[in-house]
Amino acid sequence: MSESPSPIPEDATAPPYSTVTRRLHPPKPPFDGDTWNTLLDALLALHEDVVQGGRRRLQRFEPDYPADIPLSAHNLAHYLAFRALDLRPLQGALAARGLSSLGRTEAHVLYSIQQVMHILAQLAGRALPPLENTPAIDFDTGERTLVENADRLFGAPCAPRDVRIMVTLPSEAAVNGQLVQSLMERGMNCARINCAHDGPEQWAQMIAHLRHAEAHLGQRCTLLMDLAGHKLRTGPLDFRPAVAHLKPQRNLLGRVMEPACITLIPREAPQGQALGTARHRFALPAEVLERFASGDRLRCRDTRGKRRTFRVGQALPGGAWQITLDQGAYISDETPFQHERRGEDGSWQTLQTFQLEWLTREPVSIRLYRGSQLRLTRDPLPGRPAETDEHGQVTAPARIACSTPEALDSLEPGQQVWIDDGKIGGVVESREAHGVTLRIQHCRPQGNRLRADKGINFPGADLKLPPLSRQDLGDLDFVAAHADLVGYSFVESRQDMTALMDALAQRGGHGLGIVAKIETRRAVEHLPEIILSTLGRHRLGVMIARGDLAVEIGGERLAEVQEEILWVCEAAHIPVIWATQVLETLAKSGGLSRPELTDAAMAGRAECVMLNKGPYILDAVSTLNDILMRMQAHQHKKTSRLRALKLAGD
Numbered sequence: 007m008s009e010s011p012s013p014i015p016e017d018a019t020a021p022p023y024s025t026v027t028r029r030l031h032p033p034k035p036p037f038d039g040d041t042w043n044t045l046l047d048a049l050l051a052l053h054e055d056v057v058q059g060g061r062r063r064l065q066r067f068e069p070d071y072p073a074d075i076p077l078s079a080h081n082l083a084h085y086l087a088f089r090a091l092d093l094r095p096l097q098g099a100l101a102a103r104g105l106s107s108l109g110r111t112e113a114h115v116l117y118s119i120q121q122v123m124h125i126l127a128q129l130a131g132r133a134l135p136p137l138e139n140t141p142a143i144d145f146d147t148g149e150r151t152l153v154e155n156a157d158r159l160f161g162a163p164c165a166p167r168d169v170r171i172m173v174t175l176p177s178e179a180a181v182n183g184q185l186v187q188s189l190m191e192r193g194m195n196c197a198r199i200n201c202a203h204d205g206p207e208q209w210a211q212m213i214a215h216l217r218h219a220e221a222h223l224g225q226r227c228t229l230l231m232d233l234a235g236h237k238l239r240t241g242p243l244d245f246r247p248a249v250a251h252l253k254p255q256r257n258l259l260g261r262v263m264e265p266a267c268i269t270l271i272p273r274e275a276p277q278g279q280a281l282g283t284a285r286h287r288f289a290l291p292a293e294v295l296e297r298f299a300s301g302d303r304l305r306c307r308d309t310r311g312k313r314r315t316f317r318v319g320q321a322l323p324g325g326a327w328q329i330t331l332d333q334g335a336y337i338s339d340e341t342p343f344q345h346e347r348r349g350e351d352g353s354w355q356t357l358q359t360f361q362l363e364w365l366t367r368e369p370v371s372i373r374l375y376r377g378s379q380l381r382l383t384r385d386p387l388p389g390r391p392a393e394t395d396e397h398g399q400v401t402a403p404a405r406i407a408c409s410t411p412e413a414l415d416s417l418e419p420g421q422q423v424w425i426d427d428g429k430i431g432g433v434v435e436s437r438e439a440h441g442v443t444l445r446i447q448h449c450r451p452q453g454n455r456l457r458a459d460k461g462i463n464f465p466g467a468d469l470k471l472p473p474l475s476r477q478d479l480g481d482l483d484f485v486a487a488h489a490d491l492v493g494y495s496f497v498e499s500r501q502d503m504t505a506l507m508d509a510l511a512q513r514g515g516h517g518l519g520i521v522a523k524i525e526t527r528r529a530v531e532h533l534p535e536i537i538l539s540t541l542g543r544h545r546l547g548v549m550i551a552r553g554d555l556a557v558e559i560g561g562e563r564l565a566e567v568q569e570e571i572l573w574v575c576e577a578a579h580i581p582v583i584w585a586t587q588v589l590e591t592l593a594k595s596g597g598l599s600r601p602e603l604t605d606a607a608m609a610g611r612a613e614c615v616m617l618n619k620g621p622y623i624l625d626a627v628s629t630l631n632d633i634l635m636r637m638q639a640h641q642h643k644k645t646s647r648l649r650a651l652k653l654a655g656d
Contacts, residue, residue, distance in 0.1 A: 041103075042126055042129040042130035043130045043132065045096075045099060045100065045103075045126050046123065046126040046127060046130050046132065048096060048099075049119060049122055049123045049126060050123065050134075050135070052088075052091070052093075052096070052119060053116070053119050053120070053123065053137065055087060055091065056084050056087045056088045056115065056116065056119065057084070057087075057116070057138055057140050058087075059083075059084075059086070059087025059088075059090065060080060060083035060084040060086070060087045060140075061083075061140075062087075063083040063086055063087065063534075063538075064079065064080065064083045064538070067079070067535075067538045067539060070500075070538070070539045070540075070543070071541075071542055071543075072542070072543070073542070075141075075542075076541050076542040077141050077143050077147075077151075078143075078151060078155075078541055078578050078579040078580075079538055079541045079542070079578070080140070080141040080142075080143075081113070081114065081115055081116075081142075081143050081148065081577055081578070081579070082534065082537060082538065082541075082574070082577045082578040083538070084115040084116050084142075084577075085111070085112060085115045085573075085574070085577035086534055086574075086577075088111070088115050088119075089573075093108065096108075097109060100122065105122055105125060105126070106118065106121070106122050108122065109644070110643070110644050110645055112148075112573050112576035112577045112643070112644070113143070113145075113148030113149055113151070113152055113576055113577065113579060114142075114143050114144060114145050114147070114148035114149075115142075115577065116140060116142035116143075117142045117143060117144045117145060117148070118145070120137070120142065148579065151579040152576060152579040152580075152581070152613075155545070155579050155580065155581055156170075156581035156613040156614075158519075158545055159228075159491065159519050159545050159546070159547045159581050160172075160195060160196055160228050160491075160547070160581065160613065160614055161195060161196075161226045161227075161228045162226075163195055164193055164195060164225075164631075166635070167193070167631065167634055167635050167638065168610075168634075168638045168642075169609075169610050169612065169613060169614065169615060169634045169638065170195040170196055170613065170614040170615070171193050171194050171195055171196070171614070171615055171617065171627060171630055171631060171634070172194070172195070172196035172197070172198050172230065172583060172585075172614050172615065172616040172617070173189050173194045173196075173197060173198065173616070173617050173619070173623060173627060174198045174199075174200060174616070174617065174618045174619045175197050175198065175199055175212050175216075175619065176619035176620075176623070177203065177204055177208060179211075179212045179215060179216075180204065180207075180208040180209075180211040180212050180215075181211065182215075183214075183215035183218060183219065185215075186212070186215040186216050186218075186219050187215075187218075187219035187222060187223065188624055189623070189624065189627060190219050190220075190223055190225065190227055191223065192624055192627040192628050192631065193627050193628070193630070193631035194227060194627055195227060195228065195614075196227065196228040196229070196230055196491075196614060197212075197216050197227055197228070197229050197230070198230045198231075198232060198493070198616065199212060199213075199229070199230070199231045199232065199489075200232045200234075201231055201232055201233055201234050201477075201478075201481045201485070202232070202234035202237060206484050209231070209484065209488070210488075213229065213488055216229060228490045228491060229488070229489050229490045229491070230489065230490070230491040230492070230493055230521060231481075231484075231485040231488070231489040231491070231492060231493065232492075232493030232495060232523075233474070233478045233481060233482070233485070233492065233493060233494060233495050234475070234477055234478065234481070234495060235475065235478060235494075235495025235496040235523075236410055236413070236469070236471045236475050236495075236496055237409070237410075237461065237495070237496075238408060238409060238410050238413055238461065238462040238463070238464070239408075239409040239459050239460060239461055239462060240389070240406050240407070240408070240409070240425065240426075240456065240457070240458055240459060240460045240462060241383075241386055241387075241388070241389060241406055241407025241408065241409055241458065242369075242386075242388050242389065242407070242458045242459075243369035243370050243372065243388055243389045243390075243406070243457070243458045244369070244370050244388035244389060244390050245367040245368065245369055245370065245388075246367065246368045246369070246370055247338065248338050248339040248364045248367055249309060249336055249337070249338045250286055250336070250337055250338075251334070251335075251336055252266040252268065252286060252331055252334060252335045252336075252337065253266055253334050254266045254331065254332055254333065254334065262332050265317075265330040265331055265332050266286075266330065266331040266332075266333075266334070266335070267285075267286075267328060267329070267330050267331075268286040268287065268288060268316075268328075268329050268330075268331075269286070269287045269288075269322065269326055269327070269328055269329070270287075270288055270289070270290050270295060270298075270326060270327045270329060270362075271287060271288075271289055271290075271295075271324070271325070271326040271365075272289070272290070272291070272292040272295055272324065272325045272326065273289040273290060273291050273292065273363060274291075274292050275289075275324055275325070275326070287365050287366075288362040288363060288364065288365060289362070289363040289364075289365055290360060290362065290363065292325055294345075294358060294360055295325055295326070295327060296325070297345070297357055297358060298318055298321075298327050298345070299318065299347065300318060300319065300320060300321065301317075301318065301347075301348070302318040302345060302346065302347045302357075303315055303316060303317055303318065303346050303347075303354070304316040304318065304329065304343045304344065304345055304346070305343070305344045305346060306335075306337065306341050306342060306343045306344070307341070307342075308335040308336045308337055308341060309336040309337065309338050309341065310336060312335070314331060314333055314335040315331075316329045316330065316331045316343075317329065317330050317331070337362065339361060339362060339363065339364055340361065341361065341362065342359055342360075342361055343359065343360055343361065343362070344356050344358075344359050345357045345358045345359070345360070369458065370389070370390060370391055371391065371455060372389060372390070372391045372392075372404045372406065372455065372456040373391070373453045373454065373455050373456070374404065374430055374446050374449055374453055374454055374455075374456055375446065375449060375453040376446055376447060376448070376449060376451075377445070377446065378392070378403070378404070378445075378446045378453075379392075379400075379403035379404070379435070379443055379444065379445060379446070380403060380404050380405070380406065380432065380443070380444045380446060380456070381403055381404070381405040381406075381440060381441060381442070381443050381444075382405075382406065382407075382408045382414060382423070382441045382442050382443075382444060382462075383405055383406070383407050383408065383411075383440045383441040384407070384408065384411035384414055384440060384441045385407060385411075385440060385441075386407045386411075387405075387407060388407075389404070389405055389406030389407065389456070389458070390404065390405055391404050392404045403443065404456070405440075406456060406458075408441065408462060409462075410471065411441070412469075412471065413464070413469045413471060414441045414442055415470075416464075416467055416468060416469045416470050417434050417437065417442050417464060417467060418434065418437070419433075419434050419435060419436060419437065420433060420434060421433065421434040421464060421467055422464070422465050422466075423444055423462065423463070423464055424448075424462070424463040424465065424557045424558075425456065425460055425461070425462050425463075426454070426456075426457065426460040426461065427460075427461060427553060427557060428448075428463075428556065428557040428561070429449065429450075429454050430446065430448065430449050430454050430456065431446070431447055431448030431449070432444035432445055432446040432447055432448070433445055433447060461554065461557075463526075463554060463557045463558055465526075465527050465557070465558045465559070466527045466528065466558070468528070472505075473497070473501065473502040473505035473506065474505060474506065474509060479509065482509055482510070482513060482515075483513060485515075485518075486510060486513040486514065486515035486518060487513075489518065490518070490519060491518065491519040491520070491521050491545075491547070492506070492510070492515075492518055492519070492520055492521070493521045493523055493549065494506055494520055494521065494522050494523055495523050495525070496523070496525060496526060496529075497522045497523060497524075497529060497536060498526055498528040498529045498532060499528070499532050499535065499536070500532070500535040500536060500538075500539040502536075503520075503522070503536055503539050503540050504539065506520065507520075507540070507543060507544060510544075516544075517545075518544070518545075519544065519545035519546070519547065520540065520544045520545070520546055520547070521546075521547045521548070521549050521583065522536050522537075522540075522546065522547070522548050522549070523548075523549045523551045524548060524549065524550055524551060524555065524571060525551035525553070525554035525555050525558070526554065526555070526558050527558045527559050530555070530559065530567055530570075530571070533548075533571065533574055534574065537574070537575070537578045537580060538578075541578065541580075546580055547580060547581045547582065547583060547613075547614075548571065548575050548580055548581075548582050548583070549582070549583040549585050549616070550568050550571050550572075550582060550583065550584055550585060550586075550612075551585050551586055552564060552568060552584075552585060552586040552587065553586040553587065555567070555568075555586075568584075572611060572612065572643070573644075576643060581612075581613035581614065582612040582613055582614070583612060583613070583614040583615070583616050584609040584611075584612035584614070584615045584616065585615075585616040586616070586618070587602070587605075587618075588602070588605065588606055588609060588615055588616065588617055588618075588630065589602050589603075589606055589617060589626045589629060589630055590602065590618060590620070592620075592622060592625060592626045592629060593617060593618060593619070593620030593621075593622055593623050593625075593626040594620035594621065594622070595620075595622070596621070596622040596625065598629075603633065606629075606630055606633045606634075607633055607636075607637045609634075610633070610634050610637040610638055610641060611641065611642075611643050611644075615630060615634065617630060
């Protein structure tokens with residue numbers, strides 16, 4: 007509002023709180039009867055604003071409800087109308103007189119306002135006017151409805167813990183059933199499978215291990231399968247030239263202490279089979295290696311034209327051979343080798359010639375600095391670093407492909423772009439036929455390496471992509487048949503929710519619970535419509551996907567926004583999953599981080615907390631279980647619980 011707020015005078019002629027006056031300055035002592043009348047008039051006007059505002063919000067969603075509008079939808083609509091107002095001065099006036107400041111009304115908005123109104127009416131000696139008959143949830147019903155919805159979505163938590171623990175299953179869970187059972191023994195209530203990784207065969211094995219662990223332990227574990235969604239990622243990188251520098255180890259006098267060693271393995275050897283311990287490993291056809299014998303030699307001219315002679319050493323298991331060299335050499339995949347053996351007359355005879363096949367090749371390194379240009383391309387060509395002339399001047403900027411090229415069509419100059427969880431940031435400078443050119447504005451002073459398969463975010467952009475990708479629709483067949491919950495990645499609107507519910511209906515998935523993952527700025531802005539369009543049609547939960555969300559809205563705003571999401575979901579009696587980087591240092595490295603411990607304690611205000619996979623995930627589950635158990639005695643949602651403190655004892 008542009009008008010300046012009008013303070014409420016101490017006389018009975020003060021104007022009531024209304025949609026015009028958005029702030030209420032508390033009256034000053036003495037607290038006479040006129041003060042109670044002033045506050046009561048303010049509460050009556052507030053009640054009217056909330057009722058009318060809630061009705062307007064729900065009118066747009068009436069077609070979404072097959073029957074009556076759920077009470078939770080009414081409460082959410084009332085809460086949104088309530089929080090559209092600046093209530094801080096009114097709160098101060100109420101709290102100063104020992105009344106509820108309406109700061110914890112999420113689950114029962116109208117009821118809370120009405121209760122304060124009844125008290126003020128008694129204090130003012132007035133009778134309340136008739137109130138419009140509007141659905142209102144009382145205190146106990148509001149609290150109980152959220153608990154019941156959480157139990158229906160996730161199942162009951164491990165008593166006496168109130169909050170559930172969800173764990174992302176690693177690929178190892180497909181082959182290691184004991185890991186899944188151990189996770190449940192440590193406190194896992196919900197298992198998550200990320201459909202962006204592995205495939206139906208591995209998912210089926212994970213689920214089989216999960217169900218076996220359930221039967222063995224006699225407890226239920228809910229299964230969430232997360233659709234990959236339109237995850238925007240950087241494309242592959244080109245490879246460096248296939249050149250290896252072989253160096254023997256020498257002492258201070260330059261004498262060879264240990265020759266350079268390479269391992270030649272059969273091309274047909276199973277992938278991942280450990281053959282030899284040498285740093286450099288190359289492949290050859292098995293029929294070539296079968297002709298090797300200890301004492302043979304390999305001769306070549308390296309990339310510099312220098313003659314080099316290798317000795318064929320010992321045979322290794324699996325048909326591999328160890329080869330040594332006493333001199334330094336540069337060899338490539340185009341270097342011709344002659345395989346020679348000493349004949350009976352003492353001369354060396356050539357048996358065969360060949361070229362080495364590279365088992366692994368190093369990707370090129372792209373390092374970006376502030377001010378660098380980067381081309382995001384539609385063409386899936388491998389990424390390459392910037393090209394320079396003989397003076398070091400850039401003649402062509404670095405380039406890398408976008409995994410979803412059609413997303414680039416919606417970008418305009420000035421659009422922000424963040425890569426690799428916000429490590430690299432830039433702005434669209436121009437659009438061309440190949441895609442877009444970015445100017446890098448954010449990275450470390452020493453620059454950042456740009457890697458393949460890293461997330462790309464376009465904060466606030468409407469990319470006009472279909473709600474469900476082809477992969478999502480294919481995966482949904484498996485999800486509808488096996489999962490309890492489906493995670494909806496990058497959902498942003500009412501239309502997106504409708505598309506998923508329709509796709510589930512086609513697959514007989516009416517009973518499947520939906521977890522809407524809030525990970526973009528648009529999803530935050532449209533959270534009320536995402537919830538209101540789904541309530542009463544599917545079991546619903548919300549995940550605060552804080553990784554992508556922090557990139558989208560800015561890390562400095564994350565704490566504020568995640569609180570707002572918690573409040574809105576509580577008003578709708580929708581359970582929340584607190585996700586991303588919870589105890590990540592512990593799960594991945596085994597070490598404890600003090601900030602992460604505090605974050606885990608704050609997570610107890612959600613109904614479920616998600617841990618990501620890592621080598622030390624069992625330790626992370628145990629630690630989180632302990633933290634949640636301790637904190638639930640002190641905090642529930644926004645309410646502090648006053649358990650007796652040992653520090654306060656005699």
